[in-house]
Amino acid sequence: xxxxxxxxxxxxxxxxxxxxxxxxxxxxxxxxxxxxxxxxxxxxxxxxxxxxxxxxxxxxxxxxxxxxxxxxxxxxxxxxxxxxxxxxxxxxxxxxxxxxxxxxxxxxxxxxxxxxxxxxxxxxxxxxxxxxxxxxxxxxxxxxxxxxxxxxxxxxxxxxxxxxxxxxxxxxxxxxxxxxxxxxxxxxxxxxxxxxxxxxxxxxxxxxxxxxxxxxxxxxxxxxxxxxxxxxxxxxxxxxxxxxxxxxxxxxxxxxxxxxxxxxxxxxxxxxxxxxxxxxxxxxxxxxxxxxxxxxxxxxxxxxxxxxxxxxxxxxxxxxxxxxxxxxxxxxxxxxxxxxxxxxxxxxxxxxxxxxxxxxxxxxxxxxxxxxxxxxxxxxxxxxxxxxxxxxxxxxxxxxxxxxxxxxxxxxxxxxxxxxxxxxxxxxxxxxxxxxxxxxxxxxxxxxxxxxxxxxxxxxxxxxxxxxxxxxxxxxxxxxxxxxxxxxx
Numbered sequence: 271x272x273x274x275x276x277x278x279x280x281x282x283x284x285x286x287x288x289x290x291x292x293x294x295x296x297x298x299x300x301x302x303x304x305x306x307x308x309x310x311x312x313x314x315x316x317x318x319x320x321x322x323x324x325x326x327x328x329x330x331x332x333x334x335x336x337x338x339x340x341x342x343x344x345x346x347x348x349x350x351x352x353x354x355x356x357x358x359x360x361x362x363x364x365x366x367x368x369x370x371x372x373x374x375x376x377x378x379x380x381x382x383x384x385x386x387x388x389x390x391x392x393x394x395x396x397x398x399x400x401x402x403x404x405x406x407x408x409x410x411x412x413x414x415x416x417x418x419x420x421x422x423x424x425x426x427x428x429x430x431x432x433x434x435x436x437x438x439x440x441x442x443x444x445x446x447x448x449x450x451x452x453x454x455x456x457x458x459x460x461x462x463x464x465x466x467x468x469x470x471x472x473x474x475x476x477x478x479x480x481x482x483x484x485x486x487x488x489x490x491x492x493x494x495x496x497x498x499x500x501x502x503x504x505x506x507x508x509x510x511x512x513x514x515x516x517x518x519x520x521x522x523x524x525x526x527x528x529x530x531x532x533x534x535x536x537x538x539x540x541x542x543x544x545x546x547x548x549x550x551x552x553x554x555x556x557x558x559x560x561x562x563x564x565x566x567x568x569x570x571x572x573x574x575x576x577x578x579x580x581x582x583x584x585x586x587x588x589x590x591x592x593x594x595x596x597x598x599x600x601x602x603x604x605x606x607x608x609x610x611x612x613x614x615x616x617x618x619x620x621x622x623x624x625x626x627x628x629x630x631x632x633x634x635x636x637x638x639x640x641x642x643x644x645x646x647x648x649x650x651x652x653x654x655x656x657x658x659x660x661x662x663x664x665x666x667x668x669x670x671x672x673x674x675x676x677x678x679x680x681x682x683x684x685x686x687x688x689x690x691x692x693x694x695x696x697x698x699x700x701x702x703x704x705x706x707x708x709x710x711x712x713x714x715x716x717x718x719x720x721x722x723x724x725x726x727x728x729x730x731x732x733x734x735x736x737x738x739x740x741x742x743x744x745x746x747x748x749x750x751x752x753x754x755x756x757x758x759x
Contacts, residue, residue: 294322296420297661304422306662307451307520307543313465313509313665316421316518320455324415325428326516329458330435330535334368336409341365344395346388347440353496355443357487358579359480364388364395368435371395375437375535394531396440399581400433418541421453421518426541434538441530444474444488448551448743450542452521456513459533464492465509465665468524471743473506478741479734481562482579483555486743492528511665513538519665523547549602553750556595558741563591569733599757 297318298306306314320326346362366374366384374385374395385395406412406428413428444464466474475489490500497503512532513519521527523545563586566577578586739745 296321297659300420300422300424302422303420306658307421307453310520311522312467313463313511313522313525314520315511315513315663315665316520317516317661317663319420319518319661320417320516323417323420323455325417325455325539326457328415328537328539330368330372330537333433333435333537334372336412337368337405339367339369340405341367342371342397342400342405342435344371344384344397345440347394347396349392349394349439351494353491353494353499355487355489355491356441357443357480358482358581359575359577362388363580368397371397371435371437372535390437394437394439394441396434396436396442396531398434398436398440398442400435402428402431402433405433416455416539416541418453423543428539431539431541434536434540436531436536438531438534440536441528444490444492444526444528445485446471446476446524446526447542448484448486448524448555449548450544451523452519452540452542454513454519454521454538454540456515456517456519457537457539458515459531459536460512460514461536461538462512462530462532463510463519463521463665464528464530465511465521466492466506466526467509468526470506470526471524473502473504474526475500475503476743477734477738478558478562479566479577479737480579481559481566481577482581483559484551485579488526493530507667509665509667549605550747550750550754552598553595553602553754554743554746556591556598557746557749557753559586560588560591560595561740562737564588565733565737599753602754603758 298316303316303319342365344364344366345358346364347356350356364384370381370383370385374381374388374390377390388395402413402416410429416428416431418426418430444466446468474492476486477489478486480487490496490503492503492508495503511519562577567574567586570576574586584590
């Protein structure tokens with residue numbers, strides 16, 4: 271990909287052709303970057319992969335000129351230290367231009383317009399989930415400014431991306447995305463990411479209220495948790511990283527994340543990458559949608575705002591949800607075929623797959639550890655932290671923050687770069703993840719029980735309590751598999 275105008279300085283021009291080429295070559299080819307993305311099981315930060323993207327110049331000020339007075343919806347949240355998550359159903363919303371947002375963000379006390387009722391010292395604003403195709407509908411040339419093809423996805427650009435613009439303190443509650451994996455390009459300001467692995471799901475107290483397709487929320491405010499109410503959260507392994515401009519974060523499938531803006535203005539661009547597992551995930555989501563809508567509508571047919579996320583605009587009638595479920599099952603069967611293989615091999619439970627992967631990983635522990643006895647611990651640790659060099663840095667438990675200049679290296683506490691097929695990229699595997707898997711399986715019942723302490727003492731079970739069990743990710747996964755097996759025989 272050719273560098274944009276101005277990317278090569280006068281000093282660069284004085285260098286020889288070969289030296290110039292070395293300076294501007296990207297650390298990974300598109301093919302290698304895609305291989306990493308499709309195999310890696312833990313979050314990691316890519317460096318020097320987007321230095322020539324025109325989108326690197328997309329500051330909020332620049333975008334305000336591009337959008338030229340276009341109204342955007344901002345979510346308004348309170349800067350508080352409450353232990354409860356600030357879900358989108360509890361926020362207010364305003365329609366405003368980016369110019370108005372920037373003026374308000376400068377704390378101009380005399381400001382009027384959409385933000386006049388919101389004291390800048392007490393509120394944050396977030397223009398989140400802004401799909402390019404809607405935001406730039408009359409400026410489609412701008413799609414080419416985002417070059418996801420550098421990561422091995424030909425033709426993928428801004429058309430398949432979303433834009434996020436926020437003020438200091440703006441955040442998304444802790445959740446996991448049920449579809450795909452995620453690539454996030456930081457353009458302006460810094461964002462702090464709190465990440466938790468999929469096997470820690472029971473410790474995050476998952477809920478589908480508020481309901482949003484493809485988002486499983488946590489009941490916990492992970493930056494200020496109520497450990498008396500959610501004691502299992504102590505077992506969750508937090509991975510933390512601060513993403514700076516120019517860096518690209520890879521978030522693997524089903525990793526929980528809480529994201530907060532820690533600078534006055536932040537701009538990010540992301541794209542969700544489709545995966546093979548999404549075909550079954552859509553069936554699971556259809557089951558969840560049907561159950562949540564049926565029970566919550568029966569409870570109160572006139573107040574969907576209390577449980578339906580504002581991002582959900584589609585019809586929620588039972589007829590529409592039945593049609594959606596049938597379509598998801600049919601799509602799965604059309605993709606995989608209806609042979610007996612679908613009912614046996616292709617539909618092994620996630621636990622079976624996970625156990626096999628864990629065995630694959632840890633069966634090599636003894637061999638690798640034995641081999642490492644001849645190498646100094648410092649060398650091994652350095653190799654484990656940097657298996658791909660300085661341009662791809664893993665996010666590990668207890669991670670240090672990477673340098674905003676280049677590629678600061680995290681301290682690795684012994685966790686490995688592990689791929690989906692069990693391949694270990696690092697040199698220091700240990701059994702912590704295996705132990706945590708066992709604990710997380712045992713914690714499912716404990717999580718539900720501890721979360722119901724107050725309710726049980728009052729001998730009252732709410733609709734939400736029932737839904738937390740019925741649409742628990744492990745339950746809907748099993749139901750989806752049974753549905754598909756029944757239709758494929």
